[in-house]
Amino acid sequence: MKSIYFSLPMILSALMVSSVSQAKDNLPVLEGPYLGQKPPGLMPEPFAQGIVTTEGFDDGGVFSPDMDEFYFIRKRIDNNKFETVIYKQEGNQWVETISKESRPFYPFFSPDGKTMHLGKQYRERTDTGWSEIKNIEVSFSEINIMSLSTSLKGTYAIDERHPEEHGLLRYSRLIGGKREAPKPFSKEINSGTRNSHPFIAPDESYIMWDGIKDSGFGNVDLYISFRQHDGSWGDAINMGDKINTDAYEAGPKVTPDGKYLFFVRNMGSDKFENVDIFWVDAHIIETLRPRK
Template sequence: MRYFTVLAAAFLAAASGGNVSQADGSESKVAGPYLGQQPPGLIPEVFAPGLVSTNGWEYGGTFSPDMQEFYFLAQNEKYSDSSFILFKREGETWQETRISARKGQPFIAPDGKTLHLGRRYMERTDAGWSDVKQLDAPFSDILIMRMTASANGTYYFDTYDKDNESAPIRYSRVIDGKYETPKPLSAEINTGTYLSHPFIAPDESYILWDAKRDDGQGNSDIYVSFRKQNGAWGKAINLGDAINTDAWEASASVTPDGKYLFFSRNVGSDSYENVDIFWVDAQVLYDLRPAE
């Protein structure tokens, strides 16, 4: 199945090792927050067309907690090989840098100190990011595509398994200074196939992920579950027609300032050669929160 091939390619990219070698940056002509883009309303828009999103493959966009850095993965006319890209704000303009060959999908921990890349990571230093490091057990033997973390350090992550289309999304808390053995989330989240790319809210009040489910649009859709007052996860809620189409939508996250929902969508053929990053006002997500 083509979708599973896409997941396999994503994982293989995440599994590539190597150090980060910073290339020379080039200053863009855009200025202001969000790479100088006019914020969207309640209808998703392509993020930074011609600058970030092109006729090629751009995926997994994420901002740093201070909103001064934007990371994503790309392969397009500008970057012929799969690349890990950074836009960094310098004053009012943004500096574009190819950090390295493609790494795992980036996610920066809420404290800004760790850049997660699946089961690998980099640490923030005075000189920038460290070399790529490997997570210790119990994560070192798990094939992880996207690792995210809450403000208290709890990990939420997916599992790539070519022999199991229903491999669960799991979590692991810090107990007595060590991470516990990962546990699968409840059936509210772990129902369907291709359960992938979780994003946990910093306060763990909701979780986003993508999956193929019977109530979906036919391909991968993005879902949200809100945590109940008793601590249990609520039912999975499809983000609806404004976000999900009959195309592949995946890899959703909310900007650290809580204002915008980012996600990726295949806007090309089944070859997935034209994947763009979209954004939309996060109110579309908050409006789905059930009343208790």
């Protein structure tokens, strides 16, 4: 009888394959809206704990306009590389896929669902899916855009990648079918430092972003400004101790159905080794709206 020898690498490889297979088998079946998660109330909760939100770095948290895809960025534990994870709803179940793009991303979708914004670039919805990546207008070419959101009227709200500097937020409107050059938001919004990741409401009734101000809790916090009757923007309002802590909170965005606010919070050290995705009932925005 021939003897069969197994090398240590072969054994380890087999164990790894077995572990991965068992891990996949142990994952819960994700069925129903929002990856099958129980919706939160007015107190933020980690989104899809152990599935999307883990003990590692998880950033973003964006649903597609038809709510059947979910995008976020994950840092892999095995090689410390970032990747874009996409959960797609097939039938009534959600299936995980990894983007084949060369760089990680999570998009901001236009409210009408026709455009996927990727900073200074974008894709358009076609009959066969998303178009190739295109560059936005020349007037934006000198701005190192990190995040861009847009309203139903086509107004852009953009930031600039200067995390240690002032952090100027700008807007650009569509006027007569033509896009105006980007202009800074008013001082009510552009006070303080590190202003980033703006989210403008589809109806332009408010804008949210993150930054550092004297009214904060000691680190980057989420802020909101409501549109006034005269069209100006109201004072920046810290979104309160249910949302903000003495840690880093950033990246506010509301789901396309208008029901939930997503944001991220640093749960680890200043090295950001553990960033979690949170969600909360979007009614919390209305609790902050100044009374008439």
